[in-house]
Amino acid sequence: MSQHDLLMRHKAVMPKWLSLFYNEPISIVSGDGRYVVDADGNRYLDFFGGILTTMTGYSVPEVVDAIVDQAKKMIHTSTLYLIEPMIELAERIAKLSNIDDAKVFFTTSGSEANDAALLFATAFRSSNQILAVRNSYHGRSFSSLAVTANPGYAATNLSPFQVFYILGGSRIRGPLAGLSDSEYIKRGVADLEDLLSTATSGQVAALIAEPIQGVGGFSLAPDGYFGAIKEVLDRHGILYISDEVQTGWGRTGENFWGYESHGVAPDLITFAKGLGNGLAMAGIVGRSEVIDAIPGTSISTFGGTPLVARGALANLEYLLSNDLQANSAKVGAHMITRFLNETKAIDTVADVRGKGLMIGIELCEAGSVVPSPAIASLVLEEAKSRGLLVGKGGIAGNVLRIAPPLSITLEEADHGIDALVEAIAAASKSL
Numbered sequence: 303m304s305q306h307d308l309l310m311r312h313k314a315v316m317p318k319w320l321s322l323f324y325n326e327p328i329s330i331v332s333g334d335g336r337y338v339v340d341a342d343g344n345r346y347l348d349f350f351g352g353i354l355t356t357m358t359g360y361s362v363p364e365v366v367d368a369i370v371d372q373a374k375k376m377i378h379t380s381t382l383y384l385i386e387p388m389i390e391l392a393e394r395i396a397k398l399s400n401i402d403d404a405k406v407f408f409t410t411s412g413s414e415a416n417d418a419a420l421l422f423a424t425a426f427r428s429s430n431q432i433l434a435v436r437n438s439y440h441g442r443s444f445s446s447l448a449v450t451a452n453p454g455y456a457a458t459n460l461s462p463f464q465v466f467y468i469l470g471g472s473r474i475r476g477p478l479a480g481l482s483d484s485e486y487i488k489r490g491v492a493d494l495e496d497l498l499s500t501a502t503s504g505q506v507a508a509l510i511a512e513p514i515q516g517v518g519g520f521s522l523a524p525d526g527y528f529g530a531i532k533e534v535l536d537r538h539g540i541l542y543i544s545d546e547v548q549t550g551w552g553r554t555g556e557n558f559w560g561y562e563s564h565g566v567a568p569d570l571i572t573f574a575k576g577l578g579n580g581l582a583m584a585g586i587v588g589r590s591e592v593i594d595a596i597p598g599t600s601i602s603t604f605g606g607t608p609l610v611a612r613g614a615l616a617n618l619e620y621l622l623s624n625d626l627q628a629n630s631a632k633v634g635a636h637m638i639t640r641f642l643n644e645t646k647a648i649d650t651v652a653d654v655r656g657k658g659l660m661i662g663i664e665l666c667e668a669g670s671v672v673p674s675p676a677i678a679s680l681v682l683e684e685a686k687s688r689g690l691l692v693g694k695g696g697i698a699g700n701v702l703r704i705a706p707p708l709s710i711t712l713e714e715a716d717h718g719i720d721a722l723v724e725a726i727a728a729a730s731k732s733l
């Protein structure tokens with residue numbers, strides 16, 4: 303079966319809004335370490351890791367062995383019974399969360415984790431008023447879409463919440479463009495104070511925010527921004543939900559969770575992607591009184607099953623025992639420095655930013671901050687032809703997203719940087 307024939311079958315049976323990368327989309331059939339292979343046998347260095355999901359790498363023997371061992375014993379039981387690996391994983395995550403008296407609830411996706419967090423927060427506060435951040439992405443379910451501020455993902459204009467958007471997002475255009483860190487923070491806090499007093503009833507349930515906006519193009523507020531925002535929230539009793547779906551598990555290098563660089567203590571943390579290294583493992587960790595606030599009883603058929611919990615435990619153990627957070631800090635800093643230096647002379651590169659192994663390169667029309675999604679698409683093609691996969695994002699789709707598995711070596715990183723800088727130069731010339 304050729305990849306082209308597979309594309310035809312995909313188009314016939316999958317929804318038209320399910321987006322694909324590349325003019326000739328590829329079918330990835332295997333992977334090892336930081337590399338994947340497509341159905342035609344082409345090998346690629348993967349700088350996107352299944353959208354920041356392949357955290358420790360492809361086919362890590364310790365993770366695979368745990369999954370195979372569990373699959374042979376039993377794949378599924380339900381939360382009506384005691385599941386030891388689920389309990390053990392919850393204990394470890396509760397400890398890692400830095401939240402006192404934390405409880406954990408497992409789901410199967412980041413969208414569902416955010417749904418649940420919003421459910422808990424609205425129940426705890428008896429309010430359906432929610433604050434979110436402009437340029438955010440929190441998922442594709444009904445309530446996670448409702449707090450997503452990205453016109454490209456506006457699948458519905460209906461909402462279970464009344465949502466108010468605080469300032470955040472791009473630092474090169476919009477109301478916060480060009481501001482110093484302290485001015486940015488001051489402006490954001492003043493805007494929040496104004497929003498709370500002029501637009502809300504005062505009884506707001508929660509703020510949901512990504513420490514670094516993922517789909518929004520790896521846009522990041524200055525360190526301390528959400529700490530300053532939280533001081534206002536605390537005065538009003540408003541909860542703080544940190545969506546760590548992309549930023550958790552040491553991805554940002556300097557910290558285990560993205561929220562830590564803001565000096566803030568969240569009430570709820572949502573996680574997904576990297577924990578399962580590709581298994582459907584996600585959830586919420588947070589203050590027990592908030593998580594326990596919903597009335598009635600509940601179950602989850604698929605959240606935290608023995609198979610995914612064993613895989614996630616092995617994956618987490620591998621991450622911690624190999625200190626991949628430190629690797630993310632080291633390799634990430636090297637990558638950002640090289641990208642900054644080597645794209646300086648390319649006038650379509652408007653911004654290089656990020657932390658650890660979460661690096662964004664914003665592409666614009668030459669010498670401007672006018673987004674150029676066309677260049678970004680071309681770069682993806684040029685990189686692919688050089689054996690490198692990268693992601694893209696941002697509201698206009700003009701930001702390259704570089705987020706390899708946290709186990710990437712310096713040598714692999716250098717190899718990918720060489721290819722990507724060449725690809726950006728080639729794409730910029732050809733437009």
Ligand code: PMP
Nearest residue numbers: 411412413439440441516547548
């Ligand atoms: N939150 C963030 C920050 C995300 O990046 C994503 C997925 N890109 C989600 C939530 C939704 O996760 P999922 O696709 O697993 O539903």
